[in-house]
Each structure stands twice: as C-alpha cells, then as structure tokens.
Amino acid sequence: MMPAWWRTDPCAPFRIGPREFPGRIWTASGCFAYGLTGHEMTAPGYASPYEGLGAVVTKTITPEPRAGNPMPRLVETPAGALNSIGLENVGLREFVRDVMPRLEAAAVPFVASIAATCPEQFSDLARAVQTAGAKMRHWHGLELNLSCPNVAEGGHDFGKDPDTVAACVSAAGGGAGDRALLVKLTPNVGDIAALARAAAAAGAHAVSAVNTFVGLDVDLATGRPCLPRRFGGYSGAAILPLALAKVDEIVRKAQVPVVGVGGIGSADDALKYFALGAVAVQVGTAQMRDPFCAARIARQLQTG
Amino acid sequence: MMPAWWRTDPCAPFRIGPREFPGRIWTASGCFAYGLTGHEMTAPGYASPYEGLGAVVTKTITPEPRAGNPMPRLVETPAGALNSIGLENVGLREFVRDVMPRLEAAAVPFVASIAATCPEQFSDLARAVQTAGAKMRHWHGLELNLSCPNVAEGGHDFGKDPDTVAACVSAAGGGAGDRALLVKLTPNVGDIAALARAAAAAGAHAVSAVNTFVGLDVDLATGRPCLPRRFGGYSGAAILPLALAKVDEIVRKAQVPVVGVGGIGSADDALKYFALGAVAVQVGTAQMRDPFCAARIARQLQTG
Amino acid sequence: MGPTGIPSPCSLVGEVMANGPVSSGLIEMHLRVPGGSAGQPTFFPGQFAMLNRPGASAWTFGRPLSILAWEGGVVRFLYRAVGRGTRELAGLGAGSGLTFLGPLGNPFPAETGGLRPVLIAGGVGLPPIWSWLQLYGARAGGPALACFGARSVEDVPWTLVGDRWRVAVEEALAAGDGRASTGLVTELVTAELGDSALDGACCVMACGPWPMLRAVRDLAAARGWPCWLSLEEHMGCGYGVCKGCVVPLREPSADVGWRPATCCQEGPVFPVDALAWDVMQPEGSP
Amino acid sequence: MGPTGIPSPCSLVGEVMANGPVSSGLIEMHLRVPGGSAGQPTFFPGQFAMLNRPGASAWTFGRPLSILAWEGGVVRFLYRAVGRGTRELAGLGAGSGLTFLGPLGNPFPAETGGLRPVLIAGGVGLPPIWSWLQLYGARAGGPALACFGARSVEDVPWTLVGDRWRVAVEEALAAGDGRASTGLVTELVTAELGDSALDGACCVMACGPWPMLRAVRDLAAARGWPCWLSLEEHMGCGYGVCKGCVVPLREPSADVGWRPATCCQEGPVFPVDALAWDVMQPEGSP
Numbered sequence A, B: 001m002m003p004a005w006w007r008t009d010p011c012a013p014f015r016i017g018p019r020e021f022p023g024r025i026w027t028a029s030g031c032f033a034y035g036l037t038g039h040e041m042t043a044p045g046y047a048s049p050y051e052g053l054g055a056v057v058t059k060t061i062t063p064e065p066r067a068g069n070p071m072p073r074l075v076e077t078p079a080g081a082l083n084s085i086g087l088e089n090v091g092l093r094e095f096v097r098d099v100m101p102r103l104e105a106a107a108v109p110f111v112a113s114i115a116a117t118c119p120e121q122f123s124d125l126a127r128a129v130q131t132a133g134a135k136m137r138h139w140h141g142l143e144l145n146l147s148c149p150n151v152a153e154g155g156h157d158f159g160k161d162p163d164t165v166a167a168c169v170s171a172a173g174g175g176a177g178d179r180a181l182l183v184k185l186t187p188n189v190g191d192i193a194a195l196a197r198a199a200a201a202a203g204a205h206a207v208s209a210v211n212t213f214v215g216l217d218v219d220l221a222t223g224r225p226c227l228p229r230r231f232g233g234y235s236g237a238a239i240l241p242l243a244l245a246k247v248d249e250i251v252r253k254a255q256v257p258v259v260g261v262g263g264i265g266s267a268d269d270a271l272k273y274f275a276l277g278a279v280a281v282q283v284g285t286a287q288m289r290d291p292f293c294a295a296r297i298a299r300q301l302q303t304g
Numbered sequence C, D: 001m002g003p004t005g006i007p008s009p010c011s012l013v014g015e016v017m018a019n020g021p022v023s024s025g026l027i028e029m030h031l032r033v034p035g036g037s038a039g040q041p042t043f044f045p046g047q048f049a050m051l052n053r054p055g056a057s058a059w060t061f062g063r064p065l066s067i068l069a070w071e072g073g074v075v076r077f078l079y080r081a082v083g084r085g086t087r088e089l090a091g092l093g094a095g096s097g098l099t100f101l102g103p104l105g106n107p108f109p110a111e112t113g114g115l116r117p118v119l120i121a122g123g124v125g126l127p128p129i130w131s132w133l134q135l136y137g138a139r140a141g142g143p144a145l146a147c148f149g150a151r152s153v154e155d156v157p158w159t160l161v162g163d164r165w166r167v168a169v170e171e172a173l174a175a176g177d178g179r180a181s182t183g184l185v186t187e188l189v190t191a192e193l194g195d196s197a198l199d200g201a202c203c204v205m206a207c208g209p210w211p212m213l214r215a216v217r218d219l220a221a222a223r224g225w226p227c228w229l230s231l232e233e234h235m236g237c238g239y240g241v242c243k244g245c246v247v248p249l250r251e252p253s254a255d256v257g258w259r260p261a262t263c264c265q266e267g268p269v270f271p272v273d274a275l276a277w278d279v280m281q282p283e284g285s286p
C-alpha cells in the first residue's frame, strides 16, 4: 500500500527543462547496457521491461570505443557490489550510427550518457548525439557522466571540482538544445550541493545523483585488493542511506531538479527519493538482478 | 583458518608513537560507552569482554556534559545503521574524576576520546586528561574526535579542513606527551589523505579512520527523515568497503600509522584492514550487538 | 552476579527448541541456552534479552524480547511478528541457532511492601507481568489482581493466562463467550477494583502499549498508589553502551528539569514518578 | 523466442520442489516455474539461469547455474555448495521461493556436422553436457563418448551418469570398484579414444574446471577436431548488460588482436578457436 502523501503518477508525462519525459522511473547508466536487449526478455504479466519506464539511460559512451578494465570487474559484498568495468563501450561512432536508430525504432525512451576527459570532447560528443538525435522522438536528453570512478585519465577528480563541472556543462551546449541536459554527479566529495549549483548555473536542467562511491575489498587469500585497479564503485542497497543524504543536500541547497540514483531495489526505496523531492529516479544495480525491476517499481507506484 | 600472509599476534604489545599498547584489537568510541560495564558481562569461555583487547576508546567527551539529541537516535538499515546520538556524554569533569580512575582500577586499557568546538577547547581537554592520567598505567592515549557528524555547532565541517585539523592537533599538545595522540578522521571529504597528512605534520602519532558516513533514511509513513536531525552517521557492515578504501588512501598517500575503523564484525573483516597496512583496528557497531565481539576477533586472529 | 542480586548478562548462542503460535497473533519460542547456574535466579521478571541471528545473517541490532520464563536451560519468549526481525524469528524452525544476550535491564520489584499487587498487561506486554505473577504472586501482600488486554479473543494466549487472569478484549465478543469482557484492559481493572481503592492501597505493575501505560499511570495516580511501568524504546545495544534508547527521567537539579536515561539499563521498568511525563512524546521518548 | 530458435529469457519466481544431495558433494534442485509454452523448446543444453532469493533477502547478484533439465514446468539444477550463495541455496527447503532468470546464454551446437561427439564433463560441469547427451545423443553422427570426472567415487552422482558414462575419479579407488577408473577425465578420454583419432574426426564438447578445459583444448587441437567449451566467469547480470563477465575473443581487426566478449551472452559456450588463449589468465579472464 502506498503512503497517503504519495499522489504522483510515475508513468504520467513530466517535464525536465525543455523536454517532456514519459515517466519518472528510469534505469541507470551502465546497468541496462544500451537498452536494446529488453524486448528479448519476458516476465509473467509484463509486455516488456520497458513498460512504464520514463527512460533508459544508456551505458556511458566515450569518443572512442573502450575495452574496459581487466577482470575481475565485479565483487559482491553483503548488501552491495563493487564494480570496475572501466567504461567498456562501443564508442561514439557506433552509438550514433547503430544504437540510437535502433532505440528510436524500438520506441525505447532514452537518455544518452556521455563521458569525456575535457570540455572540448564533451562539446564534440554532445554535438554528435544532438545531430544524430535531432529528429528522434524517443531521445529525451543527455546525461554528462562527470563521475565515473573507474577511468584513470579522467573521471574522478575531474568531476569533483565545481569549475570543471561548469566548463563541461557549458561545452555541452549549456542546455541550449530542445532536449534535457542532465549532469551525473560524483558523491565522493565533501560538498555535493556545490557541484549541483555549478551545473545548474552553467545551464544543466537537472542533476542525477549519485554515481558510485569509492570502495575497496580485499581478497583474504592474497591480502591484496580484489579488483586489479584496487578501487571500485560501490553500489546497491548498502548505499541507499548515503545517496539519500546526498540528494537531500542538493534538494535543499541547490535550485535544480534532482534525479535520484543509488540503492533502489523496490517501490519503497524509490518513494524515499520522491519524499525528499527528487523528480525522477534511476534503478541501477537492482536492474542487473532483474531486467523487470524498474518496470515493476513503476507499476507498483502507479497502482499502490 | 588464517591466511598464510597473516603472522601478527594481535595481542602482543606494539607501539604507537611514544606508547606501547597491549594489543591491536580495540573497541571504537561510542559503541562500548566508557568501558566500565564489561566486567558485568559473561560469555562461555571468556573471562571478560576485555580479554585480548588492546584498548577501549571511550565515548567522546566534551567540556560540559551533553544530553544528546532527541529520540529516535537509531535507525537500522539492511546492512548497517544510522545513529544520531548527539554526543550524549558525562562531560570532562566526571570523566577525569570518576571514569578514568575506575578504568585504571579495573585495569582496562583505554584511549580517551575528546571533542571540542575550537582548538583552545581541545587544548584544555587534552591537558585535563593528561593531568588526570599522568600516573595511570592503563591510559594509553588521546583520540581527537574531529569528525562527529551529529553535533550542530562543531563536528562536521570542522574536521573537513586540513588547517583546522592541524590547529586542533597542535593545540592538544602536538604529540609532545608520553601517550599516543590519535586523530579520528571524517570520511565525508573528497581527500582524506590530506587530512591525515595535516594531522601527522602537526604531531599526531596515528589517525583513526573512519568515523561514520553521513546518511539519511526516510520514514515512509510520513515522508519525512526518520531522524529528527535529518542526517545520521552510517556505520556497520555496509560501510566496510568504503572505510577500507579510505584507509587504503591514507596508507598510500600519508606517512602516518592508521587505526582502521568501520564495518568490522568478524576476524575476516579485521584482516582486510591489516592487509592494507593498518596497525590496529576498532570494532564499533558490531560491539553493540555483542559485547564480546572484539574479544572474539582478538582470540580468533591469535589462534587462527 | 552483581551486588544487587541481578544475574550477569551472558552472551551466548542458543538453539531454538520450539517456535509456534499460541494465539492468532502471538508466538511462543523456546530457546535452549547452555549453562544456567543451578540454584541462582536466572532472571527477574521484567528483564529481557537481545536476540539476533548468528554470523553473516545477523541483523545490525539485536531484537529485545522480554523473558517469559527460564527454567532447566530453556528460555521462553512470547512475541508478535511485526517487522523484519520478528518475522524472520517467526520463520525459524527447531534447531536454528540464535544469539542471546541477557538477562538485561532492571526488573519489577520483587516485593510490594505489603501492598496488594495489581498486574496489568497488554498484548506482547504479557511476559514480564506473567512471570512476576508466577514467581511472586503467592508471596505478595494480598491476592494479586491480574488483568490482560488483547485485540480479540482469538489473540489471547489462553494456555498462559488460564483462569488466574481476567481478560479484556477490544473486539466485541461472540454472544455467550464468558472468557473475557469487552473493552480496554484499564476499564476492566477499574471495574474489578470497584471500591477497593478505599479499602486499601495497591501496588500497580504494568507493561503494554503506550496508551495503556498512560491510562495505568492515571489510574494509579488517582488513587495515590505506587506504580511501575515497563517501557519500550528502540534499542541498539540493549546493555547501556550506545545511548540509543533514552527516556526522560525527572532530575530537578538539571537545568531543564530532566535527564536522559537508558531504557535498556536504567529501565525498562521505571517507577511512574521517576518519569518526566511533561517532556515525553506520545510514545514515551524525550 | 528469438529468430535463432533460442527461447526468450523469462524473469519469474519459482518454487523449490526438492533439494537434496545426489552424491557426497553435489546437490540436485527441482524448481517449479510457472508457464512453459507447450511444444516449444524450454532451453538448449549449455544454457543457464540466474537464481536469487526473492525480496529483501536477495543477493546483490544472482547465481548462475546451468540447466540440467526442464520438463513439465520443473527445472532441474545440479550444484555444489561452495560459498555464501550456494550454501544458502543448499539450505532451502521445499516450498521456498526463488527468483529465476533464464534460459540465458548460447548453447552447445545441436548438430555435430556428422562427427562423433566426445562429451567431457568435470564435477559441476556435468549439467550442460548431460543434457546434450540426453537430447541429442541419439541423433548425433555416431555413438557419443561421454566421460565424467570427479574427485572421488563418492562424489559421482550415479543416478545421473548411470552406465552411459565412463567415469574417472582423482582419488584412488577401493580395490575391486569397477565403476570408475583412477585419474583425470582427460586421461580417460585419451585412453578411450585409443587410435580412433586415426579412424575418424570427432566433435568435442566440454564443461568443467579450467585445468580440464585446457587439457581438452590440447586434446582436440592435437587431433585437429572442432571443440566447444563452456566457460565460467563471475557474473553480475547474466544477460549481457553489465559487462562484468568478459572473456577475450580473437579479433584480428582490433589493435591488440582481441576484444572482450560477455561470457553470459556471447557465451558461456565458445568454439575453442574463437578464444584468445594468449591473453588469458589461468582462470580464463583477459
């Protein structure tokens, strides 16, 4: 049963910046790939994993394809997981040539996640996606991934500085297009609201909070970190209270819509973000466990 | 069975700065009160919960007694907990007059945790404890709590700035005494190694890492945060990978011994910290579940 | 065993012997625990234990349950499955391991100072009151009046309350069911006492939900009787170290007139006069 | 059901029907799953499912287990309890719920192109090979040679391997135990084949631990036979979206000569020649 204060239809259209999204329950980048395999999946009572979804945020792409990090790339922990995928992705060219048209053809609402190592690259990526998507009905926005902790040359420290955040947002067009411009923030900073304010001031229509937390696990047999790159991104149920705290800080200290991400595995978890003022939520790690996770949450929040 | 690389006797004396500690398995501040009630506890096969312990870090005290925060003060989450105790403590006077002599009489090895809102207060607190403990055999050191997230007027932002950390350490005597001077760091910063370096440069003999992470949980019935102060300190199994990552950063980027704290509930958890180079560990939340938790870990790491 | 005669709390792993319903909503669990020093009291009525699952499936915090009985190395509990922990407890079969820390807390007084005991229990508040009646009922100053309140007649654990107890149920009774009266347990108590308030003083002991405890307080206060209440607070440690479970106690010397006291260690049983009712929230917290 | 005839993976909740040991170390589980479209193939040998516990007790990631059989709405698995997940699985009684995502991955080829099948399974590698033999063994190009390797004779699930399989065990056999030979399963295969390498080509299919797979690769390569291996990698999603389970595939057009391929989606069955053995670590990862 839904709490009395919950009156929102998560599957009704709503607006972020210039763009209307078909719903508020999304899947998070990197946890549902490019959103292309869902139609192969079935579940009793569901037409597809896209049912009721507001958007699939596609796996972050970079200017060139990336092979990603060495294995192992995943470590399960008691209530979460560490990942060190290393942004394995098909690269910009294949994304705009192959992935975007297929998503459009399959009528999957999507947000394209992009990452780069400098503002200029963000500009190039954003322009290429905008060009490819200009006529697409199902492409709703860009999410600038300023926070992936697994990439040595860019990523982390990159997104920790408000000025760099602002520079990347401006380079990506500063929200001038007709689609939503979102910025995915790293939680690995002392003051996340400052990053959100910088993003908003530079033209972002919303921020997605949060990406993974820096974590480490040790292989007891060897006494060495489990992951070849030592650190991984911590996600899953264990980070829910941490991510909620970050979202609350942004909501109260920055004037920008927030898309909540982190530890959502059930309708109750999603409701906690909405209670704090998030406009939409993304399901990450739990979507890996069940391709219908986000769809089930959408239905449950709709029907109570 | 212990891994092959583990050859340390956690119950053998070892040194931190000028002081020899009786062992490497400690209890964390705030999770075993003042260490005075353990002798009332029994467990099959154990003489007391102090068996094999290197130190009890006592509940953080402040210059004046504090009544703490309103209830509720605790929220359990799937693999951890949020607390907002608000530094309820007996205050300096009672601590030096009553608590310290009783710990000394009971031969409980202890580290006194102190918190203040400015360097001058740290100086007063440190001096008072040093005077009271000068002749005590079982008082091993001071832990400056620069990181308690529940106190409105000081705490949090306080310990996030390397200069303030250095100023507090200097004020507390800068490690000039004959007992160990430790600094407990907040993990809620982008660069914890910078705090550790500042503490070390100002004379700290070791850092304790980490205190709780800022977290929040929502009461679904009301849609409001569960804790009256919104945020609480996140601890327990869920934070183990986060705390290990922080400890690893300090070990590799600051030249200072590290006492590992966060999420330890078993000998395996403790071993992960030792594998990364921690010189000792503290058991917090798990000690609340079982007063013998630290003692059991000490025995298991000794006998394998 | 401390100087006050309270047994030392012991941290151990018990084994579930039996675990099943004794009424529509209440479950009784028998836990075999090792040791148990012959001749010494194992617990005092009002004391509780923190229960948890062993090893990696442990909850962050144990769950406090009052001790119903402890005999021959078997501790008995009576509980209701309300949330994550108690639901998991309810699912445990015989042979399951369970960590046990107890007995904890301060019990009800064993003596009533010659006064007739009035015992009032609501729902899962039964265990401490039931064990008091079992252990001290006979030797108290006059025949005890024991009243139990439940939601419905199906929710009453008849094997426990038998006919030593008067029973009140909130849901209307089937016609002709003479085992209980309809209404609140405090209404039942008032009716049972009749004019006895004028006859002689009683000593009241109660455990149950907050609205009941407030009514009990008023009932005793109106007659000027001593009254002891067993309170519930969310607990972290259960043994006084975390300060997560405080209730406000009157403390005239404090600036604010009260001080926080741990429900687990200074309580859970408090004399009604010690509590700072004016600063309490509806559920008892400061 | 996709164009290749592979059934669509389904996300559902099954119910454990039976779950118990079939040898000293191996457990067979029967899971009743809803649906199952009559007439259509439910799975192909080599496919697997991701299993998890439902609701709040779910593991972050499902556990991949090969499908042993799937008939009449009941899926059968054969597994060994090695860690947290499989130990919890082993503890589930009949009636327990279990989430199921499957069938997943690419199977072994159904046809051997007229070649005689040589089937090699080690330990918990049995299910895909066993189901291949069950489903296609009769129609393949010549009588299949099926060899199973186990640690000890007690570890062999005799009800499954019956006498259609040759069995090799690593621990020395009791005198007179003629059910198995002592040694590695690949030694047994070599012995069984004898000179047949000269007689005619075979098609090799294998699943088991890495040292076995490497020996199988060499065995097939030495004879120039086609060979298919089912690989294991730690998995996050099992359906291709997380890129957590990659193995290196030869890719001459890539700078480095290989590319990462998902074990769960492009595999777990790979033709031996597709794998970039030179960049593999001992356990198969790039």
Ligand SMILES: Cc1cc2nc3c(=O)[nH]c(=O)nc-3n(C[C@H](O)[C@H](O)[C@H](O)COP(=O)(O)OP(=O)(O)OC[C@H]3O[C@@H](n4cnc5c(N)ncnc54)[C@H](O)[C@@H]3O)c2cc1C
Binding pocket: B076, C048, C061, C062, C063, C064, C065, C066, C067, C077, C078, C079, C080, C081, C082, C083, C084, C085, C086, C087, C124, C125, C127, C231, C232, C233, C234, C235, C268
């Ligand atoms: C001293 C004492 C004695 C008790 N004796 C009994 C008894 O004999 N029988 C019985 O059925 N219940 C008793 N209770 C209440 C019992 O502890 C709670 O019902 C139980 O903790 C609920 O846990 P949960 O995981 O099912 O609920 P959840 O709501 O999922 O629990 C979440 C957290 O809140 C705590 N919590 C929730 N409700 C309560 C509550 N009412 N009191 C204290 N903590 C709570 C839990 O311990 C846990 O830490 C007693 C409580 C106290 C303090």
Ligand SMILES: Cc1cc2nc3c(=O)[nH]c(=O)nc-3n(C[C@H](O)[C@H](O)[C@H](O)COP(=O)(O)OP(=O)(O)OC[C@H]3O[C@@H](n4cnc5c(N)ncnc54)[C@H](O)[C@@H]3O)c2cc1C
Binding pocket: A076, D048, D061, D062, D063, D064, D065, D066, D067, D077, D078, D079, D080, D081, D082, D083, D084, D085, D086, D087, D124, D125, D127, D231, D232, D233, D234, D235, D268
């Ligand atoms: C395609 C495929 C088919 C499989 N079929 C079977 C089968 O039929 N029977 C069987 O007994 N086992 C099979 N396995 C291995 C089985 O998945 C592991 O034994 C199991 O995941 C171990 O989980 P755990 O929680 O007990 O171990 P833990 O070590 O506690 O698991 C920790 C994490 O590592 C993963 N993991 C650990 N060992 C393996 C492994 N060998 N392979 C993949 N992931 C692992 C777990 O899934 C989990 O995510 C298969 C593996 C794959 C990839």
Ligand SMILES: Cc1cc2nc3c(=O)[nH]c(=O)nc-3n(C[C@H](O)[C@H](O)[C@H](O)COP(=O)(O)O)c2cc1C
Binding pocket: A028, A029, A030, A031, A059, A060, A083, A085, A087, A113, A145, A148, A184, A210, A211, A212, A233, A234, A235, A236, A237, A239, A261, A262, A263, A264, A282, A283, A284, A285, A286, D236, D242, D244
């Ligand atoms: C396997 C994996 C891969 C991820 N890849 C990306 C990515 O490419 N880009 C990105 O912005 N976030 C990525 N994330 C982060 C998630 O989108 C999400 O922010 C994070 O996992 C927290 O949410 P969760 O707890 O629901 O998983 C990845 C997470 C996981 C677990």
Ligand SMILES: Cc1cc2nc3c(=O)[nH]c(=O)nc-3n(C[C@H](O)[C@H](O)[C@H](O)COP(=O)(O)O)c2cc1C
Binding pocket: B028, B029, B030, B031, B059, B060, B083, B085, B087, B113, B145, B148, B184, B210, B211, B212, B233, B234, B235, B236, B237, B239, B261, B262, B263, B264, B282, B283, B284, B285, B286, C236, C242, C244
């Ligand atoms: C109830 C509670 C009270 C705490 N009080 C203090 C405190 O007074 N001073 C302090 O330095 N840390 C305090 N902490 C933090 C712990 O000492 C420890 O750093 C933290 O909980 C992480 O370790 P854990 O996961 O083992 O609990 C407290 C933690 C808890 C759960």
Ligand code: FES
Binding pocket: C234, C235, C236, C237, C238, C239, C240, C241, C242, C243, C244, C245, C246, C262, C263, C264, C265
């Ligand atoms: S529960 Fe920890 S002090 Fe009472």
Ligand code: FES
Binding pocket: D234, D235, D236, D237, D238, D239, D240, D241, D242, D243, D244, D245, D246, D262, D263, D264, D265
């Ligand atoms: S396990 Fe996720 S891609 Fe293979």
